[in-house]
Amino acid sequence: xxxxxxxxxxxxxxxxxxxxxxxxxxxxxxxxxxxxxxxxxxxxxxxxxxxxxxxxxxxxxxxxxxxxxxxxxxxxxxxxxxxxxxxxxxxxxxxxxxxxxxxxxxxxxxxxxxxxxxxxxxxxxxxxxxxxxxxxxxxxxxxxxxxxxxxxxxxxxxxxxxxxxxxxxxxxxxxxxxxxxxxxxxxxxxxxxxxxxxxxxxxxxxxxxxxxxxxxxxxxxxxxxxxxxxxxxxxxxxxxxxxxxxxxxxxxxxxxxxxxxxxxxxxxxxxxxxxxxxxxxxxxxxxxxxxxxxxxxxxxxxxxxxxxxxxxxxxxxxxxxxxxxxxxxxxxxxxxxxxxxxxxxxxxxxxxxxxxxxxxxxxxxxxxxxxxxxxxxxxxxxxxxxxxxxxxxxxxxxxxxxxxxxxxxxxxxxxxxxxxxxxxxxxxxxxxxxxxxxxxxxxxxxxxxxxxxxxxxxxxxxxxxxxxxxxxxxxxxxxxxxxxxxxxxxxxxxxxxxxxxxxxxxxxxxxxxxxxxxxx
Ligand code: B12
Ligand code: SF4
Numbered sequence: 250x251x252x253x254x255x256x257x258x259x260x261x262x263x264x265x266x267x268x269x270x271x272x273x274x275x276x277x278x279x280x281x282x283x284x285x286x287x288x289x290x291x292x293x294x295x296x297x298x299x300x301x302x303x304x305x306x307x308x309x310x311x312x313x314x315x316x317x318x319x320x321x322x323x324x325x326x327x328x329x330x331x332x333x334x335x336x337x338x339x340x341x342x343x344x345x346x347x348x349x350x351x352x353x354x355x356x357x358x359x360x361x362x363x364x365x366x367x368x369x370x371x372x373x374x375x376x377x378x379x380x381x382x383x384x385x386x387x388x389x390x391x392x393x394x395x396x397x398x399x400x401x402x403x404x405x406x407x408x409x410x411x412x413x414x415x416x417x418x419x420x421x422x423x424x425x426x427x428x429x430x431x432x433x434x435x436x437x438x439x440x441x442x443x444x445x446x447x448x449x450x451x452x453x454x455x456x457x458x459x460x461x462x463x464x465x466x467x468x469x470x471x472x473x474x475x476x477x478x479x480x481x482x483x484x485x486x487x488x489x490x491x492x493x494x495x496x497x498x499x500x501x502x503x504x505x506x507x508x509x510x511x512x513x514x515x516x517x518x519x520x521x522x523x524x525x526x527x528x529x530x531x532x533x534x535x536x537x538x539x540x541x542x543x544x545x546x547x548x549x550x551x552x553x554x555x556x557x558x559x560x561x562x563x564x565x566x567x568x569x570x571x572x573x574x575x576x577x578x579x580x581x582x583x584x585x586x587x588x589x590x591x592x593x594x595x596x597x598x599x600x601x602x603x604x605x606x607x608x609x610x611x612x613x614x615x616x617x618x619x620x621x622x623x624x625x626x627x628x629x630x631x632x633x634x635x636x637x638x639x640x641x642x643x644x645x646x647x648x649x650x651x652x653x654x655x656x657x658x659x660x661x662x663x664x665x666x667x668x669x670x671x672x673x674x675x676x677x678x679x680x681x682x683x684x685x686x687x688x689x690x691x692x693x694x695x696x697x698x699x700x701x702x703x704x705x706x707x708x709x710x711x712x713x714x715x716x717x718x719x720x721x722x723x724x725x726x727x728x729x730x731x732x733x734x735x736x737x738x739x740x741x742x743x744x745x746x747x748x749x750x751x752x753x754x755x756x757x758x759x760x761x762x763x764x765x766x767x768x769x
Pocket of ligand 1: 365366406473636
């Protein structure tokens with residue numbers, strides 16, 4: 250019966266089973282395109298900017314679709330702050346369209362830098378500088394490790410780039426570029442211009458409407474990048490009307506809120522929902538589980554078009570969360586709260602971290618069993634990762650538990666520290682098992698919704714989004730992502746409108762399945 254277990258992909262119940270078949274990871278998903286020798290120094294085209302999102306290696310565990318679901322707002326926000334006499338171009342290396350453009354040579358190259366793709370950002374910076382462009386580096390890693398980044402750039406933007414960018418370009422025009430520009434995130438968010446989504450290749454993303462309505466979070470968990478030393482980011486919000494306008498203008502049926510936590514201020518979220526409701530569109534967002542303290546608010550979210558939430562449950566062990574100073578409901582109450590979303594037609598994508606000090610070898614099975622019992626449509630798993638500058642990083646450094654500082658591997662898919670109650674190898678095997686198990690036919694079947702009418706959308710979501718990496722690679726390379734997904738998204742929107750109507754009339758809301766992933 251070997252062929253049958255292969256067909257059914259029977260994942261053993263022991264999280265540490267060996268040997269295991271490697272997961273599929275083609276070269277384009279693991280290696281950036283090789284840059285040719287830069288050639289000689291030449292005259293760049295004046296008043297032109299190229300903004301680059303560098304390549305990063307994809308994990309074979311998740312869907313490749315995740316990377317083209319919706320774009321980061323880092324570069325479109327910077328583009329929005331560019332004075333009109335500068336020409337701007339956008340390039341995302343993760344769309345697999347080859348080398349970034351160098352003809353004509355841009356006067357300024359702005360690159361966003363995260364620790365996982367810092368090495369690639371430095372390579373790109375070196376390549377453009379050698380040809381004659383001036384390179385400005387900004388982003389999370391520039392804020393947490395400016396000394397490391399500085400030698401690779403003509404200028405650093407530390408903190409909020411939207412405030413700094415016009416000043417940087419003005420200084421370039423005057424030939425007086427400084428090495429370092431710094432801004433906090435304290436000024437009102439309402440002053441920011443809207444991001445320039447018109448620069449994005451629409452064909453390449455499931456939706457180009459990444460929205461961001463708020464900044465910061467009421468929590469400061471010790472493992473989160475929001476607790477980075479230098480980062481001062483009070484909770485700030487944009488006008489709900491401004492967000493509605495951005496959503497309308499981009500003309501897509503579905504938006505993804507990329508806020509850290511759209512639910513930190515309930516009065517604001519309520520106002521936002523009321524502004525979005527007449528638009529008759531659908532959206533998903535990251536919120537903390539405590540929004541369910543207010544069931545009427547969750548209902549308003551559903552009525553405003555929310556089809557999915559991304560929730561950082563992190564752990565089923567309360568003490569892990571207390572250690573990290575995360576204020577959150579108790580684990581024993583999670584299931585009831587998940588049900589509240591489900592009853593209102595909102596899918597839950599749970600985010601879980603493994604490797605906390607109280608995690609033991611049985612953590613993996615307990616976690617999967619719980620996810621299956623509450624029928625969570627989707628979950629993402631992360632190996633605990635100490636981002637430089639955070640309390641967690643300092644703790645593990647002081648305890649001499651960091652294994653290395655190879656930032657590329659600080660992507661939550663590798664073990665970079667010595668865990669407390671298992672070996673690094675066991676943590677990695679357990680993490681790998683969680684994904685194999687969750688995406689197995691058996692687990693997909695166990696988590697299926699009760700209602701028959703929700704099954705087609707649920708299975709479409711599981712199989713098309715999560716188990717089709719070969720198809721995703723094809724769609725990404727051929728720029729077919731939008732064309733293929735748009736009809737599915739539109740169908741989901743129409744179903745959701747019908748669902749909302751029933752909900753408004755207060756009859757039993759019935760079912761509303763959605764094949765679209767619940768946020769990033
Ligand atoms: C959209 C998103 C994604 C998308 C797109 C990612 C991409 N790089 O293309 C997807 C879903 C693919 C993704 C994947 C991952 N992500 Co992500 N993602 C986000 C998210 C939700 C929004 C990003 C965004 O639009 N921010 C809004 C912009 C405006 O803010 P910003 O980037 O900080 O930019 C400002 C400044 O930094 C500065 N700036 C930035 N760039 C530049 C450039 C220049 C030239 C200048 C002048 C200024 C400047 O100005 C901007 C305006 O103030 C953030 C959380 C968040 N809310 O930021 C997480 C986040 C960035 N992701 C994170 C992680 C960990 C990942 C993953 C590794 C997770 C995983 N295991 O799957 C993967 C893989 C990516 C990788 N290897 O790096 C972490 C990064 C932590 C860290 N310290 O690096 C974050 C912060 C989430 C979190 N809370 O932990 N992600
Ligand atoms: S609740 Fe989430 S976004 Fe807020 S600080 Fe904690 S991990 Fe970060």
